Amino acid sequence: MSHITAAAITIVCELLMYFIVGGILPFAARDEKKSFFETVIAGWIITTAVFGIASVIAARFNVGLTTFSYVMTCVMSVLMAASLVINFRSIFRGTSVASGGVHFFFTVFFVIAISCGSAVLTILLPAAPDPGQIIAQMTADLSSDTIGVMIPGTGIARTVFTAPELLVRYSVFDTVVCKLNGLHPMIQMRVVRTAVTALLFGMIAYRIFMRIFNRHVAKASAAAFLAIFAGIGFRTAFTPSGLLYSQGWTGNSQLANVLLPSLILIAAALNDENSGLRPALLLIASGIAAVSLTPISLMVWPAAAAALVIPAVIIGKHLKYLAALVLSLVVPVAAVLLYLNYQGLPV
Amino acid sequence: MTGYETTESGLSFLLKTIAAYGGGGVFLYAAFVMLIPASVFGGRRVRAVFLWPLLILAVTAFNPYVFPWLFIHYQQLIEEYYKFLWVVPVLLMIACGAVLIAFRFKSKLVKFLVFLAFCALLALGAVPGITEYVNYSLPGNAMKADAELLTLCDYILENAPTDTPLVAFERLDFAQEAAAYNASIRISDLLIPPESGEAEITRSNGEDFIVIGKDSAALSARLKELGYRACAETPESLVFVPRPKQ
Numbered sequence: 331m332s333h334i335t336a337a338a339i340t341i342v343c344e345l346l347m348y349f350i351v352g353g354i355l356p357f358a359a360r361d362e363k364k365s366f367f368e369t370v371i372a373g374w375i376i377t378t379a380v381f382g383i384a385s386v387i388a389a390r391f392n393v394g395l396t397t398f399s400y401v402m403t404c405v406m407s408v409l410m411a412a413s414l415v416i417n418f419r420s421i422f423r424g425t426s427v428a429s430g431g432v433h434f435f436f437t438v439f440f441v442i443a444i445s446c447g448s449a450v451l452t453i454l455l456p457a458a459p460d461p462g463q464i465i466a467q468m469t470a471d472l473s474s475d476t477i478g479v480m481i482p483g484t485g486i487a488r489t490v491f492t493a494p495e496l497l498v499r500y501s502v503f504d505t506v507v508c509k510l511n512g513l514h515p516m517i518q519m520r521v522v523r524t525a526v527t528a529l530l531f532g533m534i535a536y537r538i539f540m541r542i543f544n545r546h547v548a549k550a551s552a553a554a555f556l557a558i559f560a561g562i563g564f565r566t567a568f569t570p571s572g573l574l575y576s577q578g579w580t581g582n583s584q585l586a587n588v589l590l591p592s593l594i595l596i597a598a599a600l601n602d603e604n605s606g607l608r609p610a611l612l613l614i615a616s617g618i619a620a621v622s623l624t625p626i627s628l629m630v631w632p633a634a635a636a637a638l639v640i641p642a643v644i645i646g647k648h649l650k651y652l653a654a655l656v657l658s659l660v661v662p663v664a665a666v667l668l669y670l671n672y673q674g675l676p677v
Numbered sequence: 678m679t680g681y682e683t684t685e686s687g688l689s690f691l692l693k694t695i696a697a698y699g700g701g702g703v704f705l706y707a708a709f710v711m712l713i714p715a716s717v718f719g720g721r722r723v724r725a726v727f728l729w730p731l732l733i734l735a736v737t738a739f740n741p742y743v744f745p746w747l748f749i750h751y752q753q754l755i756e757e758y759y760k761f762l763w764v765v766p767v768l769l770m771i772a773c774g775a776v777l778i779a780f781r782f783k784s785k786l787v788k789f790l791v792f793l794a795f796c797a798l799l800a801l802g803a804v805p806g807i808t809e810y811v812n813y814s815l816p817g818n819a820m821k822a823d824a825e826l827l828t829l830c831d832y833i834l835e836n837a838p839t840d841t842p843l844v845a846f847e848r849l850d851f852a853q854e855a856a857a858y859n860a861s862i863r864i865s866d867l868l869i870p871p872e873s874g875e876a877e878i879t880r881s882n883g884e885d886f887i888v889i890g891k892d893s894a895a896l897s898a899r900l901k902e903l904g905y906r907a908c909a910e911t912p913e914s915l916v917f918v919p920r921p922k923q
Contacts (some may be wrong), residue, residue, distance in 0.1 A: 455789050462860070469860050484853045485866045514841075516683070516860060535769060542722040549776050552792060556772035559796060563803015564704045564768060586763040594766055601725045626760045633728075633738050634764045641729035645721075 336513055337521040344507075344526055345659035347410065348373030354413035355608045365540075367533035372612055374530055376655055378500065378584075379615045380405065382622030385499035388477055389491055390497050395475045398502075398510045410599050450672030464580060468505045468515035477502060493625075493672040495663055500581045500622045527587055532558050534591045541598040589620055589627070597638035600651055609655035613639070617658035621665045632659055688741040690710070691906075698759035703802050708767040713776025727770055728830070734764060743909040770773055826851050828911050830858050837907075842885040847876045847893060855863050868896075887917040 340531035345462050349366065353374030381402065388398045388513050418607070474480045478495055484486040504518050539550035580625070593616060599609035613635065620627035639655045642648060695702040738761050747814050780792040818827065824889050829851070833842055833876060845899070846852040846865035847920045866885045868876040876896060887905060891913055901907075905917040 466861055484866050526884040553772040553776040556775055560768045560771055560799045598726050637730035637733040641725050
C-alpha cells in the first residue's frame with residue numbers, strides 16, 4: 331500500500347473516530363437534527379483533551395510508547411463503544427450530513443476544495459524549518475519507544491522535562507497513530523494532520539454560519555466557501571495561508587484554525603435557545619485541549635473564551651454559562667501556575 | 678517585536694504588530710470593514726459572536742493603554758503579543774460581511790455577481806501571499822551545518838538500502854546534526870564517544886552505515902574485523918558498510 335493511500339485511509343479513520351467520540355456528549359432537544367460536522371468537531375476537542383491528560387500522566391510514570399499506544403487504544407475504544415451504546419439511535423438516525431440537494435453539493439465541494447488547497451499548498455511550500463522539530467521528536471520517540479524522553483538526533487535522554495515538554499503534548503496522538511499504522515511522522519503530520527486541520531476548519535466555518543444565519547443553507551455554504559477561499563492567501567506571522575496549509579500540523583495552527591474558531595462555534599451554540607449542556611461541556615473540554623497544544627494557548631485561549639462567553643451570559647442572561655467558563659479556566663490556570671512554579675519533573 | 682520602547686505609544690505598537698505579523702494588515706482591516714455590514718444586517722446572532730467579543734478585546738487585550746503596562750512587567754510578552762491577533766476571526770468576518778451584502782439583493786443573478794466580485798477581491802488580496810511562497814526557496818545550508826556532514830549525509834541518502842538508514846557516527850556533533858538535517862536518518866548508539874581517544878563499539882543494531890574519523894586507526898581495524906568494509910571517504914571521514922552476507 332502506498333504512503334498516500336495509507337494516509338488517505340488514516341484521514342477517513344480519524345474523522346470517523348472523531349465522529350463517534352463526539353457523539354458521547356449529550357445532544358440538546360430530542361428533535362434537533364444532529365450535525366455530523368459538529369459531532370466531528372466535538373470529537374476532536376474531546377480526543378485532544380483526553381490525550382493531553384493521558385500523555386502528562388504517561389510522562390509522570392515514564393510509560394513507554396508501546397504501552398501507551400495499547401492503553402490509549404483501549405481507552406479510545408471504550409469511549410467509542412460508550413458513545414455508540416448511549417447515542418446509537420440519535421447518531422445514525424438523526425445525524426444529518428445533507429438535508430437537501432444543495433446542501434450535499436456544497437458539503438462535497440468543501441471537502442474537495444479543502445483537500446485540493448491543502449495538497450497544492452503543501453506541495454508548493456518546500457519547508458517550514460521550525461515545525462520540523464515536532465517531527466524530529468516524533469521520530470525519536472518511535473525509534474526509542476519512549477515519549478518525549480530522547481532529545482532528537484542526539485541519542486541523549488532528557489534528565490528532566492521542562493514545563494512545555496511536559497504539558498505541550500499534542501503530537502503524542504500522532505506518534506501513537508504512527509506506531510499503530512506504520513506511517514512515517516513526516517507523512518502523518520504533513521499530509522494527515524494538515525488535511526484534518528484544514529477539513530476541521532472548513533467544518534467549523536460552515537457550522538458557525540449555519541447557526542448565525544439561522545440554518546440558511548445557501549448563505550452558510552457561500553460564507554464557508556469564502557472563508558476557505560480567503561484562507562489560501564491570508565498571511566499571519568510571516569507564513570502564508572494563516573498557518574493552515576503551511577504549518578497545519580503544529581500546535582499553533584491547530585490553536586488558530588481549529589480551537590479558537592471552535593470557541594466561536596461554542597459561543598454561537600450558547601446563544602441559541604435550548605442548547606443544553608453540550609456547548610458548556612465542550613467549553614470545558616476545549617480548555618483542557620488548549621493546554622496541550624501550545625504554551626501560547628494559556629494566554630490566548632482564556633482571552634478568547636471570556637470575550638465570547640461573557641456576551642452570551644449578559645445578553646441571554648444565562649448565568650450557568652459563567653459557571654462553565656470558570657470551570658473551563660481551571661485547567662489553564664493550573665497550567666499557568668505550574669509554568670510559574672515549575673521545578674522540573676525528572677524523567 | 679524586539680526593540681519595543683515602553684515610552685512608545687501603545688497604538689503605534691499595535692499597528693506595527695499588525696503590519697509585521699498580519700501580512701501587512703490587508704485582510705485584518707478588511708475584516709473590520711466587513712464587520713460593519715455584518716453587524717448591521719446580521720442580527721443578534723452575528724453581533725453576539727463577532728461584534729461584542731471584539732469590543733471586549735478592544736478594551737482588554739488590544740487596548741493600547743493596557744498592554745504597555747503588561748510589557749513593562751512581563752517583558753517576554755512583547756515577543757508573543759502578536760499571537761493575540763489569532764483571536765480575531767478574520768476569515769469568518771470577511772465571509773460573513775460579504776455574504777450578507779450579496780444576499781441583500783433580490784435577484785439571484787446579482788447575488789451571484791456580487792459573490793463573484795468578492796471572490797475576485799479576495800483573490801487579488803491573496804496574490805502577494807501566493808507569490809511569496811511560490812517564489813520561496815530555502816537558503817542553501819540554512820542550518821549552517823558542517824560541509825563534511827552535508828557530504829556524508831548526501832552520500833548516505835543516495836546509497837541507503839532503505840528509506841530510513843540507521844547510521845552510527847563517531848563524532849557526537851555529527852550525530853546531533855545529521856537527523857536534524859534529514860529526519861530520514863536514524864542515529865545509532867553503536868559508537869560511544871569516550872572522554873579521550875577513539876570511540877568504543879557497543880552491540881550492533883544492524884547499522885547501514887558507520888562513519889568514523891580517518892585518524893581513528895584502531896577503530897577502523899576493529900570494524901574490519903567485525904565484518905565492515907570501507908565504501909567511501911571524505912576529507913576527514915571514512916564510511917563503513919556491512920559486508921554483503923555470502
